[in-house]
Amino acid sequence: MSTLVLSKSGLTKKHVIAATTIGTALEFYDFTIYSFFAIQIGQLFFPGASPVNQFLLSIGVFGVGFVVRPLGGIVIGAYADRAGRKKAMVLTIMLMALSCAMIACAPTYAVAGLAAPFIVLTARLIQGFAAGGEFGPGTTLLIEYASNHTRAFFASWNFAATAAGLALGAAVATLVNVLLPKQAVLEWGWRIPFLLGIVAAPAGMLIRKRLDETLVVHSTDAVRPQGALKAALSTHVKLTILGTFAELGGSVSVYIVAFFLPSHAVRALHLSPTTAVTSGIVSSLALFVAAPLAGILADRFSRKRVLVASRVAMLLLVYPAFALLGAHPSVMSLCVVSGILAVLVAGQIVPVLVMIPELFPKHVRATGIALTYVVSASFFGGFSPFIASWLVAQTGNPLAPAWYVAAACLVSLVPVIWLKDRTGEALA
Known part of the structure; x- marks a missing residue:
């Protein structure tokens, strides 16, 4: 039995693909811009360390997101199989928006002391958890929306979204570094790309709420x-x-x-x-x-x-x-x-x-x-x-x-x- 559900909300195929993949794109956009500004983040949030250790600590905070990705995938994946793909995807994009907002607005060590790196660390944990949970429900919904002869094409856009996020993140980060003086980038310019991520998330959440749920539960289901x-x-x-x-x-x-x-x-x-x-x-x-x-x-x-x-x-x-x-x-x-x-x-x-x-x-x-x-x-x-x-x-x-x-x-x-x-x- 196919779980294909035709859209009752009037969304076109392009809208379904865009609504589903925007979270994946945002995940890799965030991944890219953090890596571009790891040096500035290290200087601002770990000022007591040497330049090398500042960078290593910044990258270490970045890496914790990978540690919790499998946990997020399992927990949110199971939630999507229980409560529905749509609810899981709304949850993940909300968490991603929260992560971007926490980093964009985080006070520096000079302002908040040890609380500053803790905020960034917490944001990376949230982002990693949400990113891990984004791909399973998103790919599942695309596959279940598609016909039997277009499933690979639909699913491919969730992987294409990773590339779009990488390219967009690199382009935005490069523009910030080229257009702003070095000192301005260090003081406030590095926050701009994260603020843009906050804007994208609510738009994606609103579109996702219009998606039809593809998980249909029957009393005769074996699992x-x-x-x-x-x-x-x-x-x-x-x-x-x-x-x-x-x-x-x-x-x-x-x-x-x-x-x-x-x-x-x-x-x-x-x-x-x-x-x-x-x-x-x-x-x-x-x-x-x-x-x-x-x-x-x-x-x-x-x-x-x-x-x-x-x-x-x-x-x-x-x-x-x-x-x-x-x-x-x-x-x-x-x-x-x-x-x-x-x-x-x-x-x-x-x-x-x-x-x-x-x-x-x-x-x-x-x-x-x-x-x-x-x-x-x-x-x-x-x-x-x-x-x-x-x-x-x-x-x-x-x-x-x-x-x-x-x-x-x-x-x-x-x-x-x-x-x-x-x-x-x-x-x-």
């Missing part, structure tokens, strides 16, 4: 909403494990291409920070364009074909791409390599993003996505830049991260063998 987490870890534990490792290749690839590669170009290849920012925007735009195209292909040619083809291509091309960049370090080669690899990342993530939830029953679907995508992205993906940097430091080989990506793609091809492809079939 009750209250047992979503238990069912995912018992009845569907095999699917949960296979799905997590099937996501591994895409999670590692996207964090290496979008986050590690620009900084690697500065540290190891001695390119300018401006070049790194430019390549980051290029890769984000490539992801944004390639994601819906990957969705169209996955709907037409099947999830597995697009997934396997993209993953094998990444496995074969990532080393030559890094080698080319090492031999000819320039803004052009960095942007070309980033763009090509980003397209292959989209081809990996989008098919499996829709393939896994299609295999979960409706009352386990949001929780299932949280336990596969969010956990994979938080642990395998989130630690990838650190592991890649460690490999370079230990081996002295700037091409070592390419072998790491290739190994992740190879490992994550194996579980795909046991996953059923339900392209074009009705949802359970």
